[in-house]
Amino acid sequence: MISYLRVFLTFARNSLVRDMTFRANFIVDCVASLTWVLMQLALYVLIFQFARSIGPDGEWQKFEFYIFLATTWLVNGLVGAFFMPNLSEFSELIRTGNLDFALLKPIDTQFLISLTKIEWSSLSNVLLAAGLLTYSLINLGHMPSPVQWLLYPLYVLCGTAIFYSLMIALASVSVWLGRNQNMYDFWFYITNFSRYPMEIYEGPIGTPLQWTFTFLIPILVVVNVPARILAQPLDDQRWPLAGFAILATAACLAASRWMFTTALTSYRSASS
Amino acid sequence: MYARATTWWTILRICVEERLVYRGDFALGTLMRFLPFITQIFLWRAVFASRDEPDINGYTYNEMISYLLLTNISRAFSSMPGLSTSIAQLIRTGELKKYLAQPIDMIGFYLLMRVAHKLVYYIIAAAPFALVFYLCRGFFSGWPDPLTMAAFLTSLVLAFLLGYFLEATIGMVGFWFLEVSSLLFVYQLFSFFMSGQMFPLDILPEGMQKLVFALPLPYLAYFPVAVFLGKIQGAELVRGLLIEAGWVLFFIAASRFAFYHGLKRYSAFGG
Numbered sequence: 001m002i003s004y005l006r007v008f009l010t011f012a013r014n015s016l017v018r019d020m021t022f023r024a025n026f027i028v029d030c031v032a033s034l035t036w037v038l039m040q041l042a043l044y045v046l047i048f049q050f051a052r053s054i055g056p057d058g059e060w061q062k063f064e065f066y067i068f069l070a071t072t073w074l075v076n077g078l079v080g081a082f083f084m085p086n087l088s089e090f091s092e093l094i095r096t097g098n099l100d101f102a103l104l105k106p107i108d109t110q111f112l113i114s115l116t117k118i119e120w121s122s123l124s125n126v127l128l129a130a131g132l133l134t135y136s137l138i139n140l141g142h143m144p145s146p147v148q149w150l151l152y153p154l155y156v157l158c159g160t161a162i163f164y165s166l167m168i169a170l171a172s173v174s175v176w177l178g179r180n181q182n183m184y185d186f187w188f189y190i191t192n193f194s195r196y197p198m199e200i201y202e203g204p205i206g207t208p209l210q211w212t213f214t215f216l217i218p219i220l221v222v223v224n225v226p227a228r229i230l231a232q233p234l235d236d237q238r239w240p241l242a243g244f245a246i247l248a249t250a251a252c253l254a255a256s257r258w259m260f261t262t263a264l265t266s267y268r269s270a271s272s
Numbered sequence: 273m274y275a276r277a278t279t280w281w282t283i284l285r286i287c288v289e290e291r292l293v294y295r296g297d298f299a300l301g302t303l304m305r306f307l308p309f310i311t312q313i314f315l316w317r318a319v320f321a322s323r324d325e326p327d328i329n330g331y332t333y334n335e336m337i338s339y340l341l342l343t344n345i346s347r348a349f350s351s352m353p354g355l356s357t358s359i360a361q362l363i364r365t366g367e368l369k370k371y372l373a374q375p376i377d378m379i380g381f382y383l384l385m386r387v388a389h390k391l392v393y394y395i396i397a398a399a400p401f402a403l404v405f406y407l408c409r410g411f412f413s414g415w416p417d418p419l420t421m422a423a424f425l426t427s428l429v430l431a432f433l434l435g436y437f438l439e440a441t442i443g444m445v446g447f448w449f450l451e452v453s454s455l456l457f458v459y460q461l462f463s464f465f466m467s468g469q470m471f472p473l474d475i476l477p478e479g480m481q482k483l484v485f486a487l488p489l490p491y492l493a494y495f496p497v498a499v500f501l502g503k504i505q506g507a508e509l510v511r512g513l514l515i516e517a518g519w520v521l522f523f524i525a526a527s528r529f530a531f532y533h534g535l536k537r538y539s540a541f542g543g
Contacts, residue, residue, distance in 0.1 A: 032457050039465050046471065050328045051319040058322065189307035196311060200318040209310070 007107065008115055015118040029121035033080075037073050037125055041132070044069060055199040059232065063136040065197070068227040070132040072195050075159045075222055077125035079167070085119045087167045088184060091174040097269045110168065110260050133230075144230050155226035155242070158249040162222050163191065165252035172256070172263035194219040197227075214241075218248040279376075280384060287388030302393075303400040305344075312340050329475040335501060336472070337411040341404070342497040343469050348393065348401075349428045350435035350467075350492040352386060356459075359443025360452040369540045379440060379527055386436055416500055423509055427496040430516045434491055437523035444527060447534025468494025474503070488519040 019026045044065065047054070053061045060068060090113055093099040102112050137143070144152070170187055193201075193213050198220045201210035213220040225245040228237060320326075320333040331339065359382070362368040371378035416424065442459055446452050464470065466489040473484055473494045484490060495512055498504045504512055 028454050032454075032461075035461055039461060042465065043470055046476070047319055049477075050323060050475070052322045054315070054318045054322070056318070056321060185301065185304060189304055192308040192311050196315055196318075200314045206314060 004107075004111060007111075011115055012118050016120055019120050026121055030124040033121060034124050034128055037128060041069065055197045056202065057199065059199065059236070060197045063140045064231040066132055066136040067140070067231040068197060068223060070129040070136065071156065071159075071227040071230070072223050073125045073129035073132070074156055075163065075226075077122050077129060078156070078160045079163045080122035080125070081119050083114055083164050083167055084122070085117045086114055087171045089117075090171040091184075094174050094267070099267060100269050103264075103267075109264065110257065113171075114164070114168070137230075140231070142233055145234055148229050148234065151242070152226055152230045155229055155245060158245055159222035159226055161249050162218055162252045165256035166191070166217070166219065168256040169259050172259045175263035175267050190217070191219055191222075194222045194224075198224045214244075218245070218252065221245040221248055280380075283376075283381060284384050284388050287385045288392055290388075292392055302397040303403075306400070306404050309340065309344070309404075313337055316340075329472075330503070331472055331475065334411045334413070337408065338413075339472050339497055339501060341408055341411065342500055343493045344401070346428060346431055346493045346496040347467075347469060348397065349390070349496075350431040352435050352439040355382070355386065355436070355439040356443035356452055356456050359440060360446030363444075363446040363534070363538065364451070366540045368538065372535075372540075379531060382440065383436060386432075390432065416502060420499065420502060420505075423513065424496055424500045426513060427491070427499050427516060430513070430520055431492055431496055433520045434488060434516065434523060437520060437527050438488060441523055441527045441530055444530035444534050447530065447537050463489050463492065466490065467492040468497070472498070472503075474498070488523070491516045491519060 048062045048065075052058065054065050090099075093102065093113065099113075102109055105112060167187060170184065193209070198210055198214065201207065201213075201220075210220065221241065221244065225242055229242065316333065316336050320328075320336070326332055328336065362371075362378075368378070371381065415421070439459075442452060442456060445455060449455070466473070466484050466487060468490055473481065473490055476484060491512075495504070495516060499509060499512070
């Protein structure tokens with residue numbers, strides 16, 4: 001376990017050295033990713049000129065929703081920093097046969113292909129998320145209790161783990177397909193559903209969608225559970241859903257691990 | 273004249289056939305691109321549900337959804353994925369000399385390639401678009417009158433030309449900077465917000481509207497849709513079409529100017 005931590009720290013240091021070698025590029029990347037999320041914020045600032053809340057019960061008013069938005073940035077920032085740059089290259093490793101080199105190394109293959117590269121510039125979104133969280137909490141009117149402060153990072157990690165599992169599962173599919181560029185687009189389109197409070201999915205189409213993306217592919221718990229933990233008072237929490245989120249995280253990690261190891265048995269090297 | 277027409281026709285035919293190879297991928301990709309739209313429907317429904325008034329600056333819930341759905345059509349005309357980067361790459365790698373050595377105008381050649389790309393896209397994407405619009409027919413109040421329809425189609429063709437010449441001009445900045453990806457990213461970012469893809473631009477505060485409508489970006493997505501929905505009519509519509517055509521002419525001139533002066537700096541690096 002300690003040796004894995006040391007390997008991870010080496011990966012982190014190497015990535016930072018690489019980023020600092022091309023400092024101007026790193027700064028441009030940070031600015032680009034910050035501008036992108038600020039544009040999203042601009043949309044919601046505009047929406048709240050017209051709306052009192054997002055969702056039927058008025059639970060997600062302006063500052064509650066900003067906490068939701070900050071949590072989205074936080075989870076996506078973590079996924080973007082640690083997993084996205086690696087797993088988006090996995091399909092190319094399969095296609096070119098370069099996965100051979102990962103398989104030959106005396107380390108867990110899933111660990112190696114998941115964390116080799118760290119995109120430090122994505123962590124700028126995490127900083128911005130922390131800023132928006134602070135601003136929203138100051139304006140919210142109630143301060144979260146110590147229990148909420150403890151649970152929030154735990155559920156942010158659970159959300160990150162669920163997204164990671166989904167990425168690993170989709171990456172595994174590329175072993176069978178050879179190449180799956182469309183599947184990554186699919187990831188972006190599917191995770192788009194997690195960007196809004198789950199209460200907005202209601203009605204004859206919305207309710208089945210809410211159930212599917214909560215219990216079948218649990219992406220709706222990724223942001224909804226941690227955001228609710230911090231944004232809503234302790235009495236208004238949905239504890240059964242919070243409990244389910246822990247189970248869902250464990251199940252997703254286990255299922256994606258199984259899928260990955262099964263997929264590897266079908267890997268046929270493409271190199272000469 | 274006849275020989276030139278035959279050359280252009282042959283280029284167009286080759287480009288169409290090349291594009292048709294990936295038709296399955298195209299159709300699936302188009303259908304999947306509508307997935308985020310489902311979340312937009314729920315988001316705006318939630319926004320309208322929290323209001324006492326039935327509209328936002330003249331847009332009812334149904335009109336808002338129709339607007340967002342129709343922006344997919346205007347973007348299908350005006351978006352030019354990969355155009356600027358491929359032109360900048362031609363300059364950077366020195367491959368541009370291929371066009372200089374042949375009796376072919378590069379800007380014209382790329383335009384035909386885009387026409388071919390779009391034609392194939394519309395043929396393949398027609399089925400997924402028709403399906404989505406059929407499923408969402410309840411949001412529309414009916415077809416516009418023939419005159420509005422003609423203005424809508426004209427604005428779409430102009431949006432295509434504006435998108436092409438605008439992005440070709442950005443690509444040709446590569447004669448001076450070699451790498452245009454940062455510039456392109458800034459353009460795409462502003463284009464996403466100010467072309468009206470995310471929301472109708474006339475719900476913006478007054479001051480911002482003035483700023484945004486002074487740019488060519490609204491003509492890439494907002495303007496054709498606003499014409500279709502009847503939000504722009506009469507003299508305002510004619511004025512809008514003339515401004516859109518003016519922007520097209522401006523960027524035709526800008527791309528020619530950049531190409532002419534860029535070639536004087538061009539060193540044809542690479543093999």
